[in-house]
Amino acid sequence: MHTVLERYGVFAASHSWRVIVLFLAAVGLVSGFGLGIGQTTDDTVTLPGSESTAAQDLLQSAFPKSAKGSGTIVFSGDAGAFSSPDGTAALQSLAASIAADKHVTQAVLLPTAISSDGSVAYISVSFDVETRDVTPAIAQPVLDTATKGAPSGATVLPGGQIAKTLAAEPTHGAEVVGLVAAAIILLISLGTAVAMALPILSALIGLLFGLGAIALLSLLDAIPTVSGTIAAMLSLGVGIDYSLFLVTKFRSVRATGASVPVAAGRAMAGSGSAIVFAGVTVMVALAGLVLAGVPYLNSLAWVAATGVACAMLTCLLLLPAVLGLLGDGIERLALPTRTARREKPGVWHRVGAATSKRPWLSLVGSLVVLAALAFPVTSLQLGQTDDGNAPTSQVTRQSYDVLSDAFGAGVNGPLLVIAALPTPEPSGQSVPPDPALAALTTAFGSTDGVASVVGATVSDDGTAAQWSVIPTTAPSDPKTAKLVDTLRTSVIPGAAGDLDPLVGGQTAAKADFAGIIDANLLTVIIVVIAASAVLLFFAFRSVAIPLTAAAMNVVSILVAYGVLVFVFQQGNGIQLTGLDAPVPIEAYVPLLLFAVLFGLSMDYEVFLLSAIQESWHSFADNRRAVVHGIGSTGRVITSAALIMVSVFISFVPNPDPVVKMFGVGLAAAVLVDATLVRGVLVPAVMTVLGRANWWLPAWLDKRMPHLTIEG
Incomplete structure (x- = not known):
């Protein structure tokens, strides 16, 4: 790989225009077709082998109209506006x-869909397409009809999938601010405006490439919104970082007097190899999520991996050609203080020296600080977010609040209970049910945590019956998940008789989701850590380093x-994220965050350890190698982390609470990882270990293949 990358770097720098035109043409085709078609999304949670999925399958066969995409139209007005004969008739x-x-x-106004004071009502709408296929072209006419025909003085709000489909796309002003901040950091780090522009340009092209590829692939497998x-x-984060490392290496090699093509080749052989290793590590970590056995999580993983892969390919394939085209032009528009700043002693060199002089103090001190930051994790509780956790400016939250205030929070997440009938029953909802159905209806209604029950409703062919069980609590409330368990383990076994009812619906599916994640979390973590450790083992030929x-x-x-946990679950500073109250930690967030962070952390680990290993080979002095490695990489790693x-952080203003969690979690981890962990803890540990860092049994050393990575 080392030789291949070096040869490509020389070729790309020597044939710049040819490479640039071909690559941009390929990106143009992929992004043009992909972004023109748009992403195919589906937020339905399916869990093979789970009760909620079995319930959905039975619903699909017995109640096909109810199994498609659906939504609500919510009306609010004065007291009695919709409970009067004229209001109800309208x-x-x-x-x-x-x-x-x-x-x-079907579009239905049930008697239970009018509030007790008659000020709020909702019409339940079912579509003839799957949830993922409810496009604005389908949802907007429904809302238009409702708005035009609504009783005078009524306020009309879309709810459910209609609201989500028609929700305005979030503005990207905050992301632009994030890119501006990144540009400022790059300018300070690299010292010239031209050099600063290259990582930004590479990352943006990689982003277009990735989003186009994701959109095309989503035609085969719909992805979560x-x-x-x-x-x-x-994609933006790793795209800028990878490009920063490559540009920095190119300039350092060029400063030794090497020609532009040779400098590009050596940069690819060095930083390019590390970029490949780091990018593959991220993708391997994401691939480990497949072990969780959740299609929803699989989709998140391959989408994220595609974004990283496209950013990496753009950096490796396009940037060497751009460097060859610019040559020494990369040094243009330099900051006036650049030369003076370079002559000053490095801060990170001094930090490394101080840490290595007092390794035990540094080790214990950094662990105390890190333990304090991590301590809230001891109270981590996995749950599920709902529309009630969205910012109040979102129409999904507004319709949620109107329904919650009028009918109780549980109306926003009804539980589906469905049972196959041994003998056909008369269809419809008003038909007197047989004793078994009546017993179940009574049992559901008398269960603690149940506000009301709609049903039993028998299918048109009389082969199945379903109930809509409305909890007293919101879908995101842990009490709702507990109710799902109570219905399954206590209520149904005691009242079902010969029937075998299944509890499903999206609220129950998310409860099942959390259970599966909890059961598989440790397995995924162990496999990801083991796979990454093996890669490091071969790369650095050491037992201790991995x-x-x-x-x-x-x-x-x-x-x-x-x-x-501190911010979202406990609510400390939650308003700074744009939310107004604590929210549950979505069940899949810790697992996906683990995979992403483990891969991203490996970026800095590889670049730091590569520099330390290179110094070790030169000096054969562990302490000197550690100090030199910290000093030579600290500036670029800190810049990359910032x-x-x-x-x-620029994604935190996004209205989706899950995106906010990822933005805050990733930012906190990367900042701590690149400063306190890589700057203090790692050198302290390596100083304490001494020569043991580089120990490898001789018999194993002879049998291992050589994998070279240079920072």
């Missing part, structure tokens, strides 16, 4: 008008978890 007529839409299979934003966050690196990465991840932090 809404019934409006429901019939909505049902006449070519994509609507949030995944594109997470991929963009990672173990130390894995431990350091875990420390950074625990800090991220601690910050998430850039990532700027990018990640």
Whole structure:
């Protein structure tokens, strides 16, 4: 790989225009087609082998109209506006008008859909397409019909999938601010405006490449709505960082007098090799999420991996050609203080020297600080977010609040209970149920935590019955997940008789999701750590370094978890994120965050350890190698970390609470990892270990293949 990358670097720098035109043409095709088509999204949680998925399958076969995409239209007005005969008749007529839409299979105003004071009502709308296929072209006419036909004085709000489909795309002003901050950091770090522009340009092209590729691939496998934003966050972060490392290496080699093509080749052989290793490590870590056995998580993983891969390929394939084209032009528009600043002693060299002089004090002190930051993780509780956790400016939150205030929070997340019937029953909802169905209805209604029950409703062919069980608590409330468990383990076994009811719906599916994540979390963590440690083992030919690196990465991840709990679960400073109250930690966030952070942390680990190893080979003095490695990489690693932090923080204004969690968690972990962990803890540990850092049994050394990585 080392030789291949070097040869490509020389070739690309020698044939700059040819490489640039071909690569940009390829990116143009992918991004043009992909972004023109748009991403195919689906937030439905399916869990093979789970009860909620079995319930959804039965619903699909017995109640096909109810199993498609759906939403609500919410009306609010004065007291009695919708409970009066005229008000109710107007809404019934409006429901019939909505049902006449070519994509609507049914639009229903149930008696229970009018609040007790008559000030709020909602019409439930079912579409003839799957949830992921409810496009604005399908949802907007329904809302238009409702708005035009609403009773005088009524306020109309879309709810559910209709609201999500029609929600305005978040503005990207904050991301622009993040890029500006990254540009300032790059300018200070690299010293010239031209050099500063290259990582930004590479990252933006890589982002277009990645988003286009993701959109095309989503035609084969629909992706969660949030995944594109997470991929963009990672793509920008690693795209700028990888390019920064390559540009820095190119300039340092060029400063020795090497020609431009040779400098590009050596930069690719050195930093390029480390970039490949770091990028592959991120993707391997994300691939480990497949072990969780959750299709939703698999989609998040491959989307994120695609974003990282496209950013890496753009850096490696395009940037050497641009460097060859610019040559010494990269030094243009230099800061006036650049030369003077370079002559000053390095801060990180002094930090490394101080740490190595008192390694035990540095080790214990840094661990105390890191433990304090990570301590809140001891109270981590996994849960599920809902529309009630969104910012109040979002229409999904507004319709959620109107319904919650009028009917109780549980109306926003009803539980589906469905049972196959041994003998066909008369269809419909008003048909007197048989004793078994009546017993279940009574049992559901008398269960603590249940506000009301709608049903039993028998399918048109009489082969199945379903109930809508409305909890007293919100979908995100842990009590709702407990209710799901109570229905399954206590209520249904005691009242079902010969029937075998299944509890499903999205609220129950997310509860199952959390259970599966909890059961597989340790397995995924062990596999990801082991796979990454093996890669490091071959790269650095050491027993201690992979173990130390894995431990350091875990420390950074625990800090991220601690910050998430402190901010989102406990609500400390929650208003700074744009939310108005504490929110649950979404079940899959810690697992996906672990995979991403473990891979990103390896970036800095590889560049730092490569420099230390190079010094060790030169000096054969462990302490000197550690100090030199910290001093030579500290500036660029800190700059790279600050850039990532700027990018990640810029996504926090996004209205999705999950995106906010990723932005805060990634920023906190990267900042701590690149400063306290890499700057103090790692050199302290390596100083304490001494020559043991580089120990490898002789018999194993002879049999191992050589994998060279240079920073």
